[in-house]
Amino acid sequence: MTNEEIKEYIPALAPAATFDETGEWLNVIVSAEELKPLMSALRNGKMQMNYLFCLTCVDFKTHLNMVYHLSATTHRQSIVIKANLNREQPVIETVCDIWRTAEFLEREVFEMFGVHFTNHPDLRKLILEDDFKGYPLRKDFEDPINMIKL
């Protein structure tokens, strides 16, 4: 599918989606509520996006931005799905029932950014200690003892 075809295909799944074509791949920006149905459709529908190769979050100081890089092992086309989250109470639905790799990646985002993934089967800290306070990869995180900012 070309980018134009994807741009015609996606509004049927997520009506409020907007597009950004400045980067290497087509970026689709959706709201947090629309994300899950769109992801299921991309995985199981005609696009067959079966490979989630990168899942991460970016802190833009005003809001958090979830980034999902999708591809398919059949046609090898990549697209990027993004969802903006509010910084005080970031909540989004998990995608780990669609791609199993998301389970660990979401746990990492949970501890590093404080994003809460609803319906995640095992949302605990993965890398940091259980009693660690704060979200280290957020821009306003300060740790006076263990300096990680140079």
Place this chain on the structure above:
Amino acid sequence: MYNQTEIIKDTSELGADGELVINMGPQHPATHGVLHLVVTLNGETIKKIEPHLGYIHRSIEKMCESLTYRQFIYVTSRMDYLSSHINNLGCALLIEKGIQIEVPDRAKYIRVILSELTRIASHELWLGAMAMDLGAFTPFFYAFREREMITDIMEDTCGARLTMNYIVPGGLMYDLHPDFQKKVKAFITQFKSKVTEYEDLVTNNIIFQSRTKGVGILSAEDAISYGCTGPVARASGVSCDIRKIYPYEVYDKVEFDEVLETAGDSFARYMVRVKEMNQSIRIIEQLIDNIPEGDFVGKTKNVLKLPKGEFYTRVETARGEFGVYVVSEGGTTPHRIKFRSPGFSNLSVLNHIAVEGKIGDLMASMGTLDLVIPDIDR
């Protein structure tokens, strides 16, 4: 981090009779580093494996946010320390793509040769360590004999034997050592004459075969779903070699085969790596006599600034797909950097492949995933 009483309390909540929880690691000899597995057993059958990470977490992604685009490359040598050249290459490619730096052909050829040498060295170390996990001590010395020649070449070329820093945005830090070609050719001759010894010692060994065949089976569908890449996925028949799919540098000019197996068990993962070493030799042979003369580094500014936007590059390390994702705000440092490390995804499949197997088979499953802990923790 987790004390014994806490973990026992957790299992009583499971309410299962006869289940025993053991801690494997963080200092277990067979986990090659500080990986802590909490294994729930019923008799000898594994019911659940929970990895606890973070013993070697250095917050590299946060650190990189305050390093310039020239500096952050060298931190990645400390992630997957067995593929440091390839990690460096991934980062350099990203900057070259972002700023559109022209890389001289000479640098491209040398980068590919070094990447393949790194891949062989990494697989050699894996082969020795993996056989040692399964109780065979001798292959370790055989594998390290050849690996030593590569580390010597690396020492001549870039001054370090393990965490090499040789690749810079635009090319290479210095030109090659005058003996480079001679030494690489000597290594190829040595490797070719000795690789049959691995076959005799390990591949055809009946004990090794019965301990790995049919152990830790991973289906192609699950391999994709868990995001497995590299030899782990290729052993399940998933074609995922970045060098073939998205060729970078001069990989589109050389002939080599993507090694695929279909069994998906530990033995298939072993076979993929052994065959891959031969393919790497094939690539080096095609390039070593044809390194073009000329500059080893392209023209770059002293201060590098990536334009505003997002960049992603991927390279094939010895463990699989290594991706670098950079969000730039236009300054001299990245706003956010994410390393998609192959080990992290490969580790997440461990519970799936080892559950309902025997505890004795866990080392075979885990060993063939080829986990490097600094790569997972970052």
